[in-house]
Amino acid sequence: MAVSRGSRKGIMRFLAGVLFSMACLAAHALELVTEDDPPHNMLRNGKVVGVATEKLEEAFRRSGIAEHIELMPWARAYQSALHRAGYCVFSAARTAEREPLFKWIGPIAAMDWTLYARADNPARPGTLDEVRKEVIGGYLQDVISVWLADHGYRVETAPNDGLNPNKLMMGHIKYWASSRPRATALLTQGGLGAHIVPVLTFGHTDLYLACHRSVPDVLAQKLNAALKKMKDDGTAANIEARYAQ
Structure with missing residues (x-):
């Protein structure tokens, strides 16, 4: 059966998306940017820690995806995730206005x-x-x-x-x-x-990891599944309890 030029282009776009997703999984890295906002995320002894930070680190570990976390002012962090491929910002409120701008992972905290x-x-x-x-x-x-x-x-x-x-x-x-x-x-x-x-x-409002739209759906799905598992097995509650003391 003959395939039209339009159909071939659609297939190529689909395959390109699949290959990009596979490449991202192989690269196993996302850039996570956040602010100093205790107890969710904060700098202590040169390391970014906090309730949301520890939940995300564990979710990434379980998903087999590496991450690099950097602390910066909120306005800069938000703009980085909005405009730079492979970047995500946390802890971000998920609002109707922001909904179409990002891929959402969470919730990871609330306020x-x-x-x-x-x-x-x-x-x-x-x-x-x-x-x-x-x-x-x-x-x-x-x-x-x-x-x-x-x-x-x-x-x-x-x-x-x-x-x-x-x-x-x-x-x-x-x-x-x-x-x-x-x-x-x-x-x-x-x-x-x-x-x-x-x-x-x-x-x-609940708080999330908000990722640039280029982040593949498969990564977001893996991380969301890991966070749900952490909630079900008590890991998330244990992290929250440590910071409530």
């Missing part, structure tokens, strides 16, 4: 979206709309800051979320919006836990 204020601020908002006119400190290109700005809130972003507690204490911002795990770690490190308090939880 509450929380609003913080100085302890001596008597205002305790019951809804987010009550702070719409106030200046809210946020983290550049973080999903929480992006969401707030898109919904008309006055967000003043910083290139490092660790700058926001001091901005709050100095009165440069009225509130600070961050993930509860990150904020708790930052306040503990800065000795500000008694001076800055959570006043409102206004969202929740």
Whole structure:
């Protein structure tokens, strides 16, 4: 049976995709980029560790895929995974806007979206709309800051979320919006836990490894299967328990 030129092109594209996937599996390497965001991912003694980091390392080990992890500012990490083949960023919130931009692996962690204020601020908002006119400190290109700005809130972003507690204490911002795990770690490190308090939880999201669209489906499927197995056999819970202590 004769095969049309269009069909031949389709077959060649399919075979090229299969060969690319096989080559990636043979190469066994993905570049993972992340930020300093305890307890999910953080630098300790020159090594990137954390709940999400350890889960991914184990999933890659079980899948027979090697990875290289590098720490960098979030905005740069996100753009790397968005535009560079073979790159993935974690821990990324999976939103409707981001959904078509990446291949998603996970979830690997979760976070509450929380609003913080100085302890001596008597205002305790019951809804987010009550702070719409106030200046809210946020983290550049973080999903929480992006969401707030898109919904008309006055967000003043910083290139490092660790700058926001001091901005709050100095009165440069009225509130600070961050993930509860990150904020708790930052306040503990800065000795500000008694001076800055959570006043409102206004969202929740699961966190993922977000990979460049060129990453083959077979790799994503293997890693997702490994993460599911880790959840089923208790490995994921054991990792979480170590960082909860």
